Amino acid sequence: MTTDTQNKLMDGKATAQRVLDACAQKVQTIIAQTGKTPCLATVLVGNDPASATYVKMKGRRCEAVGMKSLRIELPAETTTEQLVQKISELAADLNINGILLQHPAPSHIDERAAFEAIGPDKDVDGVTATGLGQMWLGIAKFGSCTPAGIMTLLREYNVEISGKHAVVIGRSPILGKPMAAMLLDANATVTICHSRTTNLPDIVKQADIVIAAVGKPNFVQGDWIKPGAVIMDAGYNEGNVGDVDFDAAFPHASLITPVPGGVGPMTIATLIDQTADAAANQWGVNL
Numbered sequence: 642m643t644t645d646t647q648n649k650l651m652d653g654k655a656t657a658q659r660v661l662d663a664c665a666q667k668v669q670t671i672i673a674q675t676g677k678t679p680c681l682a683t684v685l686v687g688n689d690p691a692s693a694t695y696v697k698m699k700g701r702r703c704e705a706v707g708m709k710s711l712r713i714e715l716p717a718e719t720t721t722e723q724l725v726q727k728i729s730e731l732a733a734d735l736n737i738n739g740i741l742l743q744h745p746a747p748s749h750i751d752e753r754a755a756f757e758a759i760g761p762d763k764d765v766d767g768v769t770a771t772g773l774g775q776m777w778l779g780i781a782k783f784g785s786c787t788p789a790g791i792m793t794l795l796r797e798y799n800v801e802i803s804g805k806h807a808v809v810i811g812r813s814p815i816l817g818k819p820m821a822a823m824l825l826d827a828n829a830t831v832t833i834c835h836s837r838t839t840n841l842p843d844i845v846k847q848a849d850i851v852i853a854a855v856g857k858p859n860f861v862q863g864d865w866i867k868p869g870a871v872i873m874d875a876g877y878n879e880g881n882v883g884d885v886d887f888d889a890a891f892p893h894a895s896l897i898t899p900v901p902g903g904v905g906p907m908t909i910a911t912l913i914d915q916t917a918d919a920a921a922n923q924w925g926v927n928l
């Protein structure tokens with residue numbers, strides 16, 4: 642890899658490791674002050690292999706920072722009522738500090754109802770209506786993990802956000818919308834694009850910062866990129882492929898996240914770190 646290449650790549654793996662190292666210190670402080678160990682509960686419904694892998698990875702990262710994790714695995718035929726009941730029990734359990742419902746749940750589940758059962762105090766992935774509302778107000782305790790991880794990465798690489806034009810492609814409640822809220826809060830001028838947007842390439846060409854959160858492999862083309870733009874690829878598609886045509890975009894970008902090793906590791910590190918923060922809030926520890 643040439644120096645030029647290295648200079649352009651945003652290393653999400655290394656940045657995530659720094660977040661986790663700092664988190665491990667927080668966990669030690671919490672344990673020392675309370676005698677209790679922070680715990681993240683993950684809830685997986687069904688047997689999607691990719692989701693099962695993500696959940697296991699989250700459990701391993703918890704252990705790596707000295708935190709506990711509780712893995713709840715429910716059969717694919719679980720009803721919304723049963724899922725809400727289980728999540729409500731976790732929400733009432735004083736030994737659980739954060740709850741993550743692995744997305745997507747099977748299509749018969751009312752995912753919104755399940756997310757709301759988490760409640761704002763343990764919503765370490767920013768999925769509740771309260772959490773998202775707080776993000777738009779700029780008063781969130783916990784941001785949605787993928788956009789919050791992207792913001793950490795932008796800060797880590799000293800990317801100027803204030804006054805810049807950020808184009809977010811995607812408007813999902815877990816990614817595009819909270820991403821736009823966070824960029825707006827950081828004083829970017831934000832354009833949100835989606836499947837009904839016309840002239841998408843022309844809009845992306847105006848962007849100083851592009852956030853791709855579409856879920857379509859190699860969707861963002863190289864000739865859409867303004868010279869010097871910063872490209873954050875949140876996409877994670879089959880075969881480890883992002884939403885940006887990396888090779889075509891690379892020459893135009895000043896900074897770009899690879900897939901894998903860019904946004905993905907930041908998401909998990911943010912989740913773990915926000916769980917430690919939730920434990921500190923709940924148990925009255927000043928970090």
Ligand SMILES: NC(=O)c1ccc[n+]([C@@H]2O[C@H](COP(=O)([O-])OP(=O)(O)OC[C@H]3O[C@@H](n4cnc5c(N)ncnc54)[C@H](OP(=O)(O)O)[C@@H]3O)[C@@H](O)[C@H]2O)c1
Pocket residue numbers: 787810811812813814815816817834835836837838841854855856857875876877878884904905908909
């Ligand atoms: N790295 C991580 O940790 C992480 C975490 C979560 C998600 N992801 C990845 O991020 C990507 C997006 O995830 P998501 O959950 O936000 O997906 P999603 O819920 O499917 O949302 C996709 C968004 O893309 C928009 N879109 C679809 N086709 C488009 C087009 N032709 N032009 C412009 N916009 C278009 C959709 O618009 P409409 O609203 O109009 O349908 C929608 O808003 C996926 O690749 C996912 O795997 C990664």
